[in-house]
Amino acid sequence: MSFSLRSKDLLGVLLLAVLLVVVLPLVLEPFRLNMVGKYLTYAFVAVGLVLCWGNAGILSLGQGVFFGLGGYCMAMYLKLEASTPEATKIQSTPGIPDFMDWNQLTSLPFFWVPFKSLGFSVIAVMLVPAVFALVLAFALFKRRVGGVYFAIITQALAAIMSILIIGQQGYTGGVNGITDLRTLHGWDIRTDSAKFILYFVNVGLLIGVILLCQFVQRSKLGRILVAMRDKEDRVRFSGYDVASFKIFVFCFAAALAGIGGAMFTLQVGFMSPSFVGITPSIEMVIYTAVGGRLSLLGAVYGTLLVNWAKTSFSESFPELWLFGLGGLFIAVVLLFPNGLAGLYRTYVEPRLGALLGRKGAEPKAAPAPAE
Amino acid sequence: MFMGYSLGELGSIFAMQAFAGLILFSVFVLMSLGLAIIFGQMGVINMAHGEFMILGAYMTYLTSQLFQAYAPGLYGIYFFVAMAVAFVVSGGLGMLVEWGLIRFLYKRPLDTLLATWGLSLIMQQAFRSIFGAREVGVELPEWMMGSLAVTDTIEVQINGLFVMGLTTLIAVAVYLLMFRSRWGLQVRAVVLNRTMAGAVGISTERVDRMTFGIGCGIAGVAGSAFTMIGSTGPTAGQLYIVDTFLVVVFGGAASLAGTIASAFTISQAQSTMEFFMSGSMAKVLTLLVVVGILMLRPEGLFVLKVRR
Numbered sequence: 001m002s003f004s005l006r007s008k009d010l011l012g013v014l015l016l017a018v019l020l021v022v023v024l025p026l027v028l029e030p031f032r033l034n035m036v037g038k039y040l041t042y043a044f045v046a047v048g049l050v051l052c053w054g055n056a057g058i059l060s061l062g063q064g065v066f067f068g069l070g071g072y073c074m075a076m077y078l079k080l081e082a083s084t085p086e087a088t089k090i091q092s093t094p095g096i097p098d099f100m101d102w103n104q105l106t107s108l109p110f111f112w113v114p115f116k117s118l119g120f121s122v123i124a125v126m127l128v129p130a131v132f133a134l135v136l137a138f139a140l141f142k143r144r145v146g147g148v149y150f151a152i153i154t155q156a157l158a159a160i161m162s163i164l165i166i167g168q169q170g171y172t173g174g175v176n177g178i179t180d181l182r183t184l185h186g187w188d189i190r191t192d193s194a195k196f197i198l199y200f201v202n203v204g205l206l207i208g209v210i211l212l213c214q215f216v217q218r219s220k221l222g223r224i225l226v227a228m229r230d231k232e233d234r235v236r237f238s239g240y241d242v243a244s245f246k247i248f249v250f251c252f253a254a255a256l257a258g259i260g261g262a263m264f265t266l267q268v269g270f271m272s273p274s275f276v277g278i279t280p281s282i283e284m285v286i287y288t289a290v291g292g293r294l295s296l297l298g299a300v301y302g303t304l305l306v307n308w309a310k311t312s313f314s315e316s317f318p319e320l321w322l323f324g325l326g327g328l329f330i331a332v333v334l335l336f337p338n339g340l341a342g343l344y345r346t347y348v349e350p351r352l353g354a355l356l357g358r359k360g361a362e363p364k365a366a367p368a369p370a371e
Numbered sequence: 372m373f374m375g376y377s378l379g380e381l382g383s384i385f386a387m388q389a390f391a392g393l394i395l396f397s398v399f400v401l402m403s404l405g406l407a408i409i410f411g412q413m414g415v416i417n418m419a420h421g422e423f424m425i426l427g428a429y430m431t432y433l434t435s436q437l438f439q440a441y442a443p444g445l446y447g448i449y450f451f452v453a454m455a456v457a458f459v460v461s462g463g464l465g466m467l468v469e470w471g472l473i474r475f476l477y478k479r480p481l482d483t484l485l486a487t488w489g490l491s492l493i494m495q496q497a498f499r500s501i502f503g504a505r506e507v508g509v510e511l512p513e514w515m516m517g518s519l520a521v522t523d524t525i526e527v528q529i530n531g532l533f534v535m536g537l538t539t540l541i542a543v544a545v546y547l548l549m550f551r552s553r554w555g556l557q558v559r560a561v562v563l564n565r566t567m568a569g570a571v572g573i574s575t576e577r578v579d580r581m582t583f584g585i586g587c588g589i590a591g592v593a594g595s596a597f598t599m600i601g602s603t604g605p606t607a608g609q610l611y612i613v614d615t616f617l618v619v620v621f622g623g624a625a626s627l628a629g630t631i632a633s634a635f636t637i638s639q640a641q642s643t644m645e646f647f648m649s650g651s652m653a654k655v656l657t658l659l660v661v662v663g664i665l666m667l668r669p670e671g672l673f674v675l676k677v678r679r
Contacts, residue, residue, distance in 0.1 A: 145669040167651035322496035329489025
């Protein structure tokens with residue numbers, strides 16, 4: 001199939017871009033805008049999950065691991081830059097990050113050394129999660145482990161990672177994570193103007209990622225993924241190497257999550273194991289589910305909505321938030337499995353079409369939820 | 372790492388660690404038997420399993436408070452009452468959940484995961500609102516405290532022995548229920564072929580509800596047993612859920628014997644390693660090994676031959 005984007009999809013991306021680039025910066029004060037920027041870093045994960053879970057039927061409960069790996073890669077670079085010998089001269093070993101000094105490390109661990117280079121770090125942000133995902137996916141998909149078992153194994157992995165990061169305090173900063181990050185290649189990231197710029201970089205990257213994912217969805221690869229989700233055996237019997245497609249899409253989603261993690265570190269100024277474990281990983285799945293597991297744009301709106309609800313709820317009624325989130329999980333699964341995008345397609349789109357005087361948008365049966 | 376210990380001391384260390392491993396084993400079996408029924412037999416992923424355990428633990432706590440207030444003379448036997456209460460309350464709630472939530476999702480196993488995760492969040496917050504965020508513990512009756520000295524260097528705790536006995540009892544009961552009772556026959560029939568089981572007159576809906584209820588009830592008893600070993604907090608359930616799922620998956624989801632075998636392997640590995648390295652590293656290593664073996668044997672250790 002030749003690469004063609006439907007105008008409707010482009011219009012959706014355009015609307016999102018206008019909302020994020022023009023409307024929100026005009027309406028919100030810098031503090032709130034920075035918060036939206038933080039939410040949008042999760043949207044990278046959610047968009048990746050649309051491809052991985054919605055299209056290919058692979059539910060990963062370990063996306064927090066990839067988000068964290070990307071975030072830690074960026075944080076390690078920033079931390080090394082903040083730990084110059086002059087800035088850390090009160091330590092017993094100047095020139096290494098402060099938490100290493102507290103944990104009686106006297107020299108930089110070998111795997112920290114390459115992160116002195118910005119170029120390496122930027123590549124590592126995507127490569128480390130992708131390679132990690134590759135190893136896992138290769139071992140599992142080649143053995144035809146899928147569905148529920150894959151979900152449970154990725155969840156165990158999220159647990160392992162968070163225990164490991166918390167346990168290895170000297171190398172990772174332990175439960176506090178890597179904090180007190182200051183500059184990116186000499187550019188102070190803590191100022192308001194820097195945060196403003198980072199927000200736009202983030203939005204730009206996200207829009208780019210969405211366009212890329214739309215391309216993947218429309219390509220032959222995307223159609224094979226959907227076919228695989230619905231009848232894996234038939235695709236296999238048609239001569240396709242099912243495992244390779246799964247491995248690719250899983251690694252792709254992991255790399256996207258890594259970008260999200262790195263942008264998170266840059267905008268928020270720290271990275272900690274609380275974004276790696278089981279709970280954040282599952283919450284990331286709910287962003288996708290709320291938005292509609294088959295819709296890229298829906299995933300972004302779902303992420304924004306859930307996080308906005310979380311922030312405003314837990315500001316005013318901290319007690320109620322967990323009830324709300326739990327109820328949301330149940331409601332999404334039981335009542336509208338296709339999420340916001342599904343609601344939009346069933347209720348808004350036909351009416352919108354009628355309103356614009358067109359014969360309603362092409363009838364598009366809502367695809368069955370992925371299994 | 373064996374430096375500095377004499378041979379006799381090493382023997383005692385291994386004996387003690389093995390005993391600690393046996394207690395951990397009993398706990399794992401208790402945790403995972405209920406899940407093995409729900410996940411292995413019904414194919415439902417119950418992420419709220421940990422919360423059902425905690426519910427059982429809170430019920431035990433409430434019972435102990437009641438006994439202390441109204442019948443201090445009978446405190447010695449409160450635990451048996453508490454276990455019954457825990458089983459009934461957790462099992463009842465389980466049946467309610469099956470009726471209100473799970474039965475709509477039998478064809479979408481991954482969605483049961485999300486829905487029950489939501490349920491677990493709601494239950495956690497409910498525990499926090501009702502019982503407070505602080506951890507609670509129960510006072511053991513006197514006969515359960517203390518320990519038996521086997522030799523000069525080896526001693527075993529009585530509550531540990533009690534948990535082990537309890538586990539044996541429940542495992543045997545589950546075995547009889549699943550493989551020697553009419554109801555167990557119906558459950559296995561529904562698992563193997565739901566349509567056919569329905570066609571020969573088994574009420575699959577009732578069987579599903581009972582199965583889910585009993586699975587949750589066993590979780591409640593497990594939680595009740597936990598109160599003897601540690602204290603209970605609203606979020607404690609999430610600590611167990613990964614372990615429990617790995618035990619069940621590692622053993623081969625549909626096989627109860629596999630669940631017990633894998634609980635034994637994992638607990639012994641962890642408690643032996645715990646002595647030589649930090650607890651968290653032992654845990655990481657154990658989980659990694661389990662995940663590694665699962666990659667080699669995706670269906671688990673004991674695979675039930677089923678024609679699909």
